[in-house]
Amino acid sequence: MKALHFGAGNIGRGFIGKLLADAGIHVTFADVNETVVNALIERQSFPVKIVGEDCVVETVTNVTAINSTSSDVIDLIADVDMVTTAVGPTVLKIISKSVAQGIEKRIAVGNTSPLNIIACENMVRGTSQLKEMVFEHLSTEAQQFASQHIGFVDSAVDRIVPPAEAGETDPLAVTVETFSEWIVDQTQFVGEIPSIKGMECTDNLMAFVERKLFTLNTGHLITAYLGVLAGHETIKESIEDAAILADVTAAMQESGEVLIRRYGFDKEAHAAYIQKILGRFANPYLRDEVDRVGRQPIRKLSPQDRLIKPLNGTLEYNLPNSHLLKGIAAAFLYQNADDPQAVELQAMFAEQGFDKTLAHYSELNVDAEVVTLAHQAYLALK
Numbered sequence: 001m002k003a004l005h006f007g008a009g010n011i012g013r014g015f016i017g018k019l020l021a022d023a024g025i026h027v028t029f030a031d032v033n034e035t036v037v038n039a040l041i042e043r044q045s046f047p048v049k050i051v052g053e054d055c056v057v058e059t060v061t062n063v064t065a066i067n068s069t070s071s072d073v074i075d076l077i078a079d080v081d082m083v084t085t086a087v088g089p090t091v092l093k094i095i096s097k098s099v100a101q102g103i104e105k106r107i108a109v110g111n112t113s114p115l116n117i118i119a120c121e122n123m124v125r126g127t128s129q130l131k132e133m134v135f136e137h138l139s140t141e142a143q144q145f146a147s148q149h150i151g152f153v154d155s156a157v158d159r160i161v162p163p164a165e166a167g168e169t170d171p172l173a174v175t176v177e178t179f180s181e182w183i184v185d186q187t188q189f190v191g192e193i194p195s196i197k198g199m200e201c202t203d204n205l206m207a208f209v210e211r212k213l214f215t216l217n218t219g220h221l222i223t224a225y226l227g228v229l230a231g232h233e234t235i236k237e238s239i240e241d242a243a244i245l246a247d248v249t250a251a252m253q254e255s256g257e258v259l260i261r262r263y264g265f266d267k268e269a270h271a272a273y274i275q276k277i278l279g280r281f282a283n284p285y286l287r288d289e290v291d292r293v294g295r296q297p298i299r300k301l302s303p304q305d306r307l308i309k310p311l312n313g314t315l316e317y318n319l320p321n322s323h324l325l326k327g328i329a330a331a332f333l334y335q336n337a338d339d340p341q342a343v344e345l346q347a348m349f350a351e352q353g354f355d356k357t358l359a360h361y362s363e364l365n366v367d368a369e370v371v372t373l374a375h376q377a378y379l380a381l382k
Helices: 011-024 033-045 073-078 089-108 125-138 142-151 205-229 235-239 243-261 267-281 292-295 309-314 323-333 340-352 354-362 369-381
Strands: 003-008 026-030 043-049 057-062 062-065 082-085 116-117 150-152 155-158 175-176 181-185 198-204
Touching: 003 011, 003 073, 011 043, 011 057, 011 082, 011 175, 011 181, 011 323, 026 033, 033 043, 033 062, 062 073, 062 267, 062 369, 073 082, 073 089, 089 116, 089 142, 089 155, 116 125, 116 309, 125 142, 125 150, 125 198, 142 150, 142 198, 155 205, 181 205, 198 205, 205 235, 205 243, 205 267, 205 292, 205 309, 205 323, 205 340, 235 267, 243 267, 243 309, 243 323, 354 369
Parallel strands: 003 026, 003 082, 026 062, 043 175, 082 116, 116 150, 181 198
Antiparallel strands: 043 057, 155 181
């Protein structure tokens, strides 16, 4: 079995690419980073440091790479059994044209064997969004072919993969935590579902997408924003601050009540899941900087993302939300001159004020009580 994986960064190599290769699948990484691409071509392997209670280094083999701007990508899509991505939401649109051209070539060479495409991104139903982008580039005939022979499989992914450690000279070295979760929508595959250890199938994906979004992502981001305000540099330092730990735990409990009402999660099991997440934040072997986690506040204040979506859930079920509002307020105190979204947020905030800025990005009603409460939370934090 052969797979093409877009994105040879730390998540691509340390998470999805590793799981595929460990399952005996030959993986070709597609990326624009020539240093990484050339190293993968030359070595056809890379080390992954896995850190938890113990530290182990595993070598991933049976891999190679190509430049993602090369026409070889189209040839590969026409031939492989699986396409996966770990490129970030904004890059999906860029690669969608190549995917479409690969599908057209698949038709031209008469390849009717199943192809399953899985976007492994930090977004809700990212593969369905990629499918829409791909179909914009396809002829009506090719759309019909894709509907029959190509599965666009949504997934939920969870693994903390920080940037390279300071002083690391190997461009392929990557460090990951022990925990990983890759859950896929089994109803969307075409043909036989591949057996990949670490890939879990479900027919209720949204429950797991929102469990991860409302717990890991919500807690991670609020830890980062409160950590910045307290002068901490890393997630570990931040979550070891007793005041931040209390706020983050309470915010995750608020979002958790939404999940329990919406999907019937067991209360005690979810409480244990929250504690597991908090333990991951405190992993002493992971240097996860608050600025990395806090970046792109505009995206994270959008209606379907980790702050506003759980907040809307609390409004739907008439549940407490004061700690989620504190996290939202903290986003307005996040300043990072190297992050265009942080700069844009602060510029609009200075010009329009808190209520209009929050309403603009979150799509909450500017006159809603919850916006007023968020503003009060901002003033209290400030």
